[in-house]
Every structure is written in C-alpha cells, then in structure tokens.
Amino acid sequence: MINLDVIQLSRLQFGLTALYHFLFVPLTIGLAVLLAIMESVYVMTNREIWRQMTQFWGLLFGINFAMGVATGITMEFQFGTNWAYYSHYVGDIFGAPLAIEGLMAFFLEATFVGLFFFGWDRLSKTAHLATTWLVAIGSNLSAFWILVANAWMQNPVGSQFNYQTMRMELTSFYDVIFNPVAQSKFVHTVSACYVTGAVFVMAVSAYYLLRNRHHDLAKRSITVAASFGLASALSVVVLGDESGYTITQNQKMKLAAIEAMWETDPPPAGFVVFGIPDLATHQNKYELKIPWALGFIATRTIDTPLPGIKDLVALAESRIQRGMVAYRALSHLRQMKDHPDPQTLALFEQYQNDLGYGLLLKRYTPSVIDATLDQIRQAAWDTVPNITPLFWSFRVMVGIGFTLIALFTTAFYLAARRRILQNRWFLKLSFLALPLPWIAAELGWIVSEHGRQPWAIEGILPTYLGVSSVTTAQVWLSLMGFVVFYTLLAIVDVFLMIKYIKLGPIQRIA
C-alpha cells in the first residue's frame, strides 16, 4: 500500500524544485529593495547616474525574475500533483496563506514589475519610484505569506483535527499569522535575501572596478551594497538566533539533531563546534565543545535543560502509544458516522494530539493498533531526522553568516574611509564571495525542511503519508522533465547574466 519509490521520488522532486526555485527568489527580493533604494536616491538628488544604476541592475533583476516566476508556478501545483493526501489533510489551513499570497502579494509584484520595465517614459519620476517600491513590497509580502504557510508546517498552531472530514481544520487564523515561528522565519529569510542582493551587487561592482570599467556606476553601487549588506547580515544572524530560540519551544528534536546532542546534558548545555556524529553508537567522535554556549542561545537561561535525542525518542515512544489509542478511537468514530458515542468521542479528544505519532506506525503495520513493541521502538527512532547533513549544513551556514558580516564590516569601513576602490585584494575577495549567500540559503533550507523530517506537518502528519497515489513511472517522468528543463534553463540564465554583466550599463542590443 505504501509505495516507497513514489515517496522517495516525490520528496526528491519537491526538494530539488524547491531548492532550485530558491536560487532565484533571494536575489529577486534582495535586488528589488536595492533597486528601490537606488531609484529613491535618483528621485531625491536628480542625478542621472542613479537612474542608470537602477536600469542596469533592473536589467539583471529581470533576467533573474523570469526564472523565479517560471520555477515558482510549479511549486504551487506540486502539492496537488504529488502530495494529494497532504493537500486534503491540511488544505483547510495551508491553502489559505497560499491563496492570499497570490491575491495580495504576487498580484502587486507581478502587475507593477511590468510597469517598472516599461513605464520609464510613461510615468512621472515619483510615480515610477512608487512602482519600484510596490514591486519590492510585493515581493516581501510574498515571502511573508509563503513563510506563514511554511511556519505552520513547523509549528501547527490554530487548528484542530475533525474526525468527520478526516482533516485538520482552522480554529484561529490569528494564531496562524502570528505564529512565532513565522515571525522569526520571515525576518531571518528576507534579511538573507537582502544579503544575497547586496553580495551580488558588490561582487559585480568589484569585477568592474578590478577591470577599471563603469567606474561611476560601480563605486556608487558598492557603497550602497556595503551599507545595506552590513545591516542585513547583522539582522540575519540576530533573527537566526531568534529562530533557534523558537524551535527550542516546538521542535526540540530538530534542535537536538542539528546539535547532534545525544544525551540531555546538565544545563546550560555546551555547543559542539566540531565532531563526527556516529549514528551506530549514538555518540560524537572528536568532539570540540564550547561549554554553556548552546544552553544560553537556545533557552536564554542557565538552568533550563535541553533534552537530548535519546530522551526525546523515549518521549516519542510514549506519544506513539497514546497515538494508537487515538487511532483506535478514530476508527470507531468513523464507523459510527453521524451518531458518535460520547465515550469514544471523549477518549478521542483526550488523545487526539498524539494521533500523528500513531500514524508513524502505518509504515510498519497498516492497521496501527496491532503494532508490536519493537515496531513502536522503530517508529520512535524514525522521529530522529538525518543528523549528519543537518549538523554540517547548520555549521557551514552559520560560518558563512559570520564571514559575510566580516566582509560587509570591512567593506563599510573601507567605503567610509574612501579606500575601497584602491584595495584590489578586497575587491578580489568581494568577487570571490559571490556564491556564499546562495550556499548559505540552500543549506538553511535543508536545515529547516530536512530537519522537519519525518514530519510533513510537525507531530501531525508523517511525510510518507502525504503523497499522492500515483505510479513510480509518472513521478520518474516528471522528475526527468524537471531535470532536463531546469538544466537547460540554468544554462540559458547563466549565459545571459554573464553576457549582460560583461556588456555593462548603457550598451544594449536592439
């Protein structure tokens, strides 16, 4: 009944397309805001160079934007094509922010982006500036609604299971929007997008300065990027810390896995800087630890213990057992249809918060309630995400975050002292930093979404239950289609980007 190939392939397809989409989104959001800033300077100072800058970076923005839109269309429909049961199970809550994103954010962004490109000669300066800001605001609002939806997957608040419809249903939209995970995720993610935009502008400008081309444009652009980038990079780390704090509240297992924290240490727990997690013996080899650090960051106290993986697995085991009770009560309720027996209903209501844990058993025994102790133990260990990639993704991401802060601080200092243009080693370094924000963003996505496994919705719906009942051949075909299409598009995109960066501002092809 459960087709492992379809599950693995669907996950691979969703993961690859999401990671690919997320190559273009950060640059769109970051550049949109930078364009709005540059054009604001143009309107305020009336200096022609700032208009040229806006148009030049706008051209590169456009090439990237097209890819973001092209790869975004498929994201919204993949929930239906590949994750049909997920869509049914949580669509009542999850669908709303996606629809509102289209209605209030993407409409705004997409409608005004056309005017941004084609309205230069048709609009007054202020009207065009307003257009550019609306594109920037629209793209940020888009990010907000998508992250509200995503945050609900991490921390499913404001909702309840309805046994009659067999799905989660909304109980408070206020809770869904003001989900603390959504708040910290939104600021952390958009700041990372701003950093991406800033690094892009800085790297391309550095390239021009090294080649002694487009001096006027490059020196102004690099100054804007340095200041904007520094503020954003600081915000990424501060809000990254806030994200860490919020997951301590609701995704203890994710935190423990990121930290490869097998045991519950006496508080405050230490931060493992380096180590090789050994999945067989449940220990870390060659561990290098900063005492107390993690306890402070994650709990902001010195006496709250952080539960380790082994204790959390034991907890999961008891929740699975309660989930079996909930599942049995649910089966009875489904048979009674419109006339539920109040006793069964009360039993279900008492245990329903653990229903999702009961569902973890479905891959071992379809009827759930006849699971053996051994199967329960196995299912409990399934709640531990894939430790090694999480451990390393997180550390590399944080490392890049601090590297970029150092880079922007130096850039800001050099720009303030008006020495940035002479500093060839620094310009080279800035150019080499180009891939860093993308690597960090993709790793951040892996930490967040791979770290959510085995859940599609934390504690509610295991990922493997969410798939559609499609055939392996179908998913292979669509996956191959994506690989071929996206590879070709990536080549075209990079080719055009390089071509237009080399061409530089002003020169255009008719």
Add this chain to the structure above:
Amino acid sequence: MIHQLIDYETLSLIWWALIGVLLMGFAIMDGFDMGLAILLPFTTKTDIERRIVINCIAPVWESNQVWFILGGGAIFAAWPLVYAAAFSGFYSAMFCILFALILRPVGFKYRSKVPHATWRSIWDVALFLGGFIPTFVFGIAFGNIFHGIPFHFDDSLQSFYTGNFWDLFTPFPLFCGLLSVCLFTMQGSTYLALKTEDPVAARARIAGIQAALLVIIFFTIGWIWLKNGWVPGYQLVERINPHASSNPLAKTVESAVDAWLHNYERYHWIWLAPLLGYGGATLTAYFLLLKHPGKAFITSSFAQIGVIATAGLSLFPFILPSSSHPNSSLIVWDSSSSHMTLFLMLVAVIIFLPPTLLYTAWVFRVMRGKVTAQDVQTNKQMY
C-alpha cells in the same frame, strides 16, 4: 463566532461562484495573452512584427498569469479535496501544462536579448507552445469532467485515480480542447487588433473572425452532444445536508443520460449563460469586421464568461464527478473547506480583490496605445 454570520450552505455556494469568477478572470486576462501567443506564428512575417506582437503583452502578461496562480491557490484553499483529487489524477496532463507555462516567463524575457535568428525562432516556438499547450489541455481536462473521472476515496479520504493518461484523449474532451483554443485565440486576436497597426492588426482581425465563427460552431456541436446523451451525466439520488461537515462518502450518485441539461430544464434564467456565449462570439466577429477591436475585446470577454458559466451551471452541484465510483464524486456541498476558512477567504477576497482590479486597470491605462515598429526599434526597454 463571526464566521457564522453567513451560513455554511451559502458560503459553499458563494465559493462555487467565486472560483467560477476566478476562472473567468483567468480566461479574460490570461486568455488574451495565451491567445496572442498562439497567434504569434500566424500573424507575423518578420522579426520586427514578432517583436511588435510580443511587446503588446510584455508589460502585462505577468500580472495576467497571476489569475492562473490565484485560481490554483483558491481551489487549494476552498476545495482541498478537488485540488488533491484533480491534480494528482491529471498528473501527466498537469505537468504538460506546467512545463509549457515555464517556457513563457523566460521566453518573453530572453527572446530578444540575443539578436541571433535561430535563438529567436526557438523562443518563438517556445512561446507558441506556452500558449497553445495549456489552452488545449485545459479544455481537454474540462471535457473529461463532463465524462466523469475514474477516481475514488478510501475511508481515510486518500484519493485513487484508476485511469491513465491516454484515456483523457477521447472525442468529447478533444473537442472541448479545440473550443478552448478557439476561445482564447478569439480573445487574443481582439487585443492584438487593438494594440497594433496594419498589417498585423488586419491579420489579427481575420484570425479573430475565424476563431469567433468556430467558437459558435463548436459551442453548438457541444450542446447537441450533451442533448443527445452521448456524454451521460450524473445526478444526486437524494438531497444531502449542505450544512454538514464536508464528507464526500455520504451520498448516492447515479449516472443519467441527459443529466447535464437538467439544470437548464429546471431554471430558465440560466439560459442567459449560453446566450452570452453565442451573443458575445457573434458580436466579436461583427465588431472585428467593422474594425472596432476595443468593442470586440469586451464582447469576446463576455463570450468567455458565457461559455464558462454554461459549463459550470450544467455541472452544478458537481465539481468533479467520478465515473468509476459515482458516490465518490465531489460536489459543492461536500468538498469545501471548513466554515471558518471559507468565511476568512471571502473576507480576504473582499478586501484585496477590488484594489487589485483598480491598480491593474491603472497599469493598462498607463500602457495604453498601439505598439508600432518605431517603438520596437527605438525604445530600449522593449523586448
């Protein structure tokens, strides 16, 4: 709670109408730029002409495409079961549409960025396919809904589709696909005629008149098809409680020969819908003949509304009938989201749709006027 201001039955009905309105918005707005892409190879002879055609919609097509994306989001939010069963059932067809749609953003943006002739003709083909394939496949999917789709639910409401991709291509759905292509081509031709000068405009008018006549012919054949029971419909055996929680397993449905026309026998006012379809298409041909493309765009838009409403009203209350297990069919009263979600989404539509329509109209006003060969050659911003 505040959401109980409107009862569940009314909300379900409102959302049925709203999804219809979004579909119509999609057909009117995205319809004209899909249609224009279909016309691209047939109305142009030179690269300059092709650039004129592309630049007619270059500033607005992105905004138009949001109607499609919003339609998907709204179906997800308002009818999660429909979203789940239809898109997983139509898996391969859906990916045909999605891959074709991917070609559009990059096609518009990248085509004129390199002056090489082969490069440009490759993207021209891509743009044509990006318009033609989704339009054709939408029509085919719609036609299959009339036939019923082989799907069912188990007790946990997991949906199972038991047909295969090639089953979708039977005569009636293929025919609906052609109708859909003609509708969007007609819509695209009116906009193209409005935004260009001769000779492109003249070609657009001729194409538009042909498309409008085909719409009238196909619409009539479709009607005869249903009237004679060659595509049997479905009907509810007993009325179900529209206030109960959505559960698609609690009703009995049977197949009946001309069930898709029952609503037209029962409620005479809904004849307005097919009338609008016929009237709209006829007037479109007429106005194009008189060289009034602006008026033709409006009447063509009414034709889109008329045809979509005709289809929706004949299916009502069915959204997605099941041919293999009719009792698993999805209808307006048992596929909706919860009372609270429907209410909340309605509030969101009331707040956000009017300003969206206003600023969209403003953007069209700013970008008004014809696109000429001179614009394309001198304006550096153009594609």
